[in-house]
Amino acid sequence: MTKHFASIMDTDEKPVSFREVGTGCYAFTASGDPNSGVVVGDDAVLVIDAQATPATASKVMACIEQVTDMPVKYVALTHYHSVRSLGASAYGASEIIASDLTRRMIASRGESDWAAQRERFPRLFEDQDSIPGVTTPTMTFASSLSLNLGNREVRLMHLGRGHTMGDVVVWVPGSAVLFAGDLVENKVACYCGDAHLDDWPRALDRIAAFRPKALVPGRGEALLGEVPVQRALDETREFVTTLRDTAQTAVHQGKGLRDTFQAVKSVMDPMFGDYAIYDHCMPFNVARAYDQALGIETPQVWTRERDQDLWDALKDVDLTARQGNAQDEVEPTEDVLDLELEDMVDAAADEAPTADELEALGISDEFADEVRKEGQLASA
Numbered sequence: 310m311t312k313h314f315a316s317i318m319d320t321d322e323k324p325v326s327f328r329e330v331g332t333g334c335y336a337f338t339a340s341g342d343p344n345s346g347v348v349v350g351d352d353a354v355l356v357i358d359a360q361a362t363p364a365t366a367s368k369v370m371a372c373i374e375q376v377t378d379m380p381v382k383y384v385a386l387t388h389y390h391s392v393r394s395l396g397a398s399a400y401g402a403s404e405i406i407a408s409d410l411t412r413r414m415i416a417s418r419g420e421s422d423w424a425a426q427r428e429r430f431p432r433l434f435e436d437q438d439s440i441p442g443v444t445t446p447t448m449t450f451a452s453s454l455s456l457n458l459g460n461r462e463v464r465l466m467h468l469g470r471g472h473t474m475g476d477v478v479v480w481v482p483g484s485a486v487l488f489a490g491d492l493v494e495n496k497v498a499c500y501c502g503d504a505h506l507d508d509w510p511r512a513l514d515r516i517a518a519f520r521p522k523a524l525v526p527g528r529g530e531a532l533l534g535e536v537p538v539q540r541a542l543d544e545t546r547e548f549v550t551t552l553r554d555t556a557q558t559a560v561h562q563g564k565g566l567r568d569t570f571q572a573v574k575s576v577m578d579p580m581f582g583d584y585a586i587y588d589h590c591m592p593f594n595v596a597r598a599y600d601q602a603l604g605i606e607t608p609q610v611w612t613r614e615r616d617q618d619l620w621d622a623l624k625d626v627d628l629t630a631r632q633g634n635a636q637d638e639v640e641p642t643e644d645v646l647d648l649e650l651e652d653m654v655d656a657a658a659d660e661a662p663t664a665d666e667l668e669a670l671g672i673s674d675e676f677a678d679e680v681r682k683e684g685q686l687a688s689a
Contacts, residue, residue: 322432323339323340323341323342324339324340325337325338325339325368325372326338326339326530327372327375328531329376330486330523330525330531330533331481331484331485331486331522331523332483332484333348333349333350333461333481333484334346334347334348334349334481334484334486334523334525335347335348335349335372335373335376336525336530336531337368337369337372338525338528338529338530338531340585341497341528341529341585341586342433342528343358343360343361343392343393343433343527343528344358344525344526344527344528344529344531345357345358345359345360345369346358346479346488346525347369347372347373348458348461348463348479348481349373349376349377349379349458349461350379350457350458350459350460350461350463351379351458351459351460351461352379352382352458352459352460353379353380353381353382353383353458353459354373354377354379354380354381354382354383354458355381355382355383355384355385355456355458355463355479356369356373356381356383356384356385356400356402357384357385357387357479357488357490357525358385358386358387358393358394358490358527359384359386359393359394359395359396359397359399359400359405359444360392360393360395360396360399361391361392361393361395361396361426361433361434361435361437362395362396362433362434362435362436362437362439362440363396363398363399363436363439363440364396364399364435364436364439365396365433365435366396366397366398366399366400367399370399370400380401381400381401381402382402382403382404382458383402383403383404383405383406383456383458384397384400384402384404384405384406385405385406385407385465385477385479386405386406386407386411386444386446386477387476387477387478387479387488387489387490387491387492387527388407388411388414388472388473388475388476388477388490388491389407389411389414389415389418389419389422389473389475390422390426390473390491390503391419391422391423391426391427391443392426392430392433393490394415394419394443394444395423395434395440395443395444396440397444398440398441398444404447404448405444405445405446405447405448406446406447406448406449406450406454406465407446407448407449407475407477408449408450408451408467408475408476408477409449409450409451409475410467410474410475411446411449411473411475411476411477412445412446412449412475413475414473414474414475415443415444415445415446416445417610418610418611419443419444420443421610421611421612422611423443424612424613425611425612425613425615425616428613428616429589429616430589450465450467451467452466452467453465453466453467454466461481461483462481462482462483463479463480463481464479464480464481464482465477465478465479465480466478466479466480468492468512468515468516469508469511469512469515470505470508470509470512471492471504471505471508471509471512471513472490472491472492472499472500472501472503472504472509472527473491473503473504473505474503474505474608476490476491476492476512477490478490478492478516480519480521484522484523485520485521485522485523486521486522486523486524486525487516487519487521487523487524487525488524488525489516489524489525489526489527490527491526491527491528492509492512492513492516492527492545493513493516493524493526493527493541493542493545494526494527494528494529494541494544494545494548494584495526495528495529495530495531495532495541496529496530496544496584496585497526497527497528497529497584497585497586498548498581498584498585498586498587498589498590498591498594499545499548499549499552499590499594500586500590500593500594501549501552501590501593501594501597501598502590502593502594502596502597502608502611503597503608503611504549504594504597504608505608506549506550506552506553506597506598506601507553507601509546509549510546510549510550513542513545513546516542517539517542520535521538522534522535522538523538524538524541526541528585528586529541529585547580548577548580548581551576551577551580551581552573552577552594552595552598553598553601553602555572555573555576555577555598556569556572556573556595556598556599556601556602557598557601557602558572559572559573559599559602560599560602560603561602566595566596566599566622566623567622567623567626569595569598569599569602570591570592570595570599570623570626571626573591573594573595573598574591574595574630577591578630581630582630583630587630588628588629588630591628591630592619592620592623592628593611593619596619
């Protein structure tokens with residue numbers, strides 16, 4: 310077993326990319342570190358996921374200032390994790406928005422998550438003394454919320470449990486862009502320590518129903534075009550279901566945590582071992598999958614003490630991925646990459662999911678009616 314967390318020694322700053330992925334929609338990405346999204350309207354700016362500290366958030370602000378002088382009015386949190394939320398104070402936003410469930414998780418788990426995460430991945434917490442405290446949302450919602458940024462409608466939606474209990478996606482219908490948070494990753498390992506592994510694939514189905522022309526994942530490069538978007542959805546699904554199913558098989562065979570960890574890695578290393586932060590995530594991922602296989606529905610709270618207990622349980626186990634036949638990345642075709650933004654906008658209205666399609670995916674009649682009123686659903 311390694312002596313430290315896999316990311317303790319990850320000290321190199323990652324190169325930042327700030328890229329327009331749809332009209333007025335931007336992706337702030339940094340080689341596998343947590344992404345942020347930006348939506349620019351005529352009157353205001355929305356930031357999606359705040360980064361881990363105000364110091365890191367200032368890098369997002371610097372990019373925003375290159376494309377607009379509009380103020381950041383809203384910061385939306387896709388979920389409660391500290392690497393997404395603790396930088397919110399840097400934006401001077403009028404409102405910090407999250408789902409009702411995320412607000413509850415921040416209240417009950419925010420401090421513990423902050424303490425654990427800064428030990429696991431210290432590089433992300435640049436100038437952590439600048440953090441004023443746990444970020445508390447000022448505006449929350451149950452299933453959906455519509456924002457008007459001035460000639461630009463944005464929809465925040467809770468499509469079900471997955472990466473956490475309270476995940477939110479952000480849909481910009483006029484540009485057919487979806488910001489998925491950590492429900493979707495692009496060639497980066499999913500962190501599943503707080504996951505609901507049975508529900509996660511259903512959330513991916515609901516994302517796919519919107520037929521986004523561009524998607525900003527929680528980590529990894531933004532995806533332009535239907536082929537890359539669908540690939541990322543499929544690979545995220547495969548990661549989650551392989552973890553869930555192999556852990557469940559091991560538990561049913563009577564294996565303990567240590568042997569379950571080895572069994573899961575023997576299957577997943579050749580498939581995903583080359584993904585960013587894979588070694589970092591897998592102990593926590595298997596611990597959650599093991600708990601779920603034992604019937605523990607609600608993810609246990611991660612604390613520094615629980616982290617240490619996990620490392621002790623895996624003492625002397627090889628935590629490094631053995632990359633055998635790691636899947637090759639599917640490169641999108643040039644015609645997909647060259648898709649014009651205007652075509653995305655035109656296609657968004659024609660290819661929006663119908664109410665019947667969303668209802669078939671388990672989205673309530675009330676929610677479908679509410680979204681239809683916003684002009685985001687085609688006629689059934």
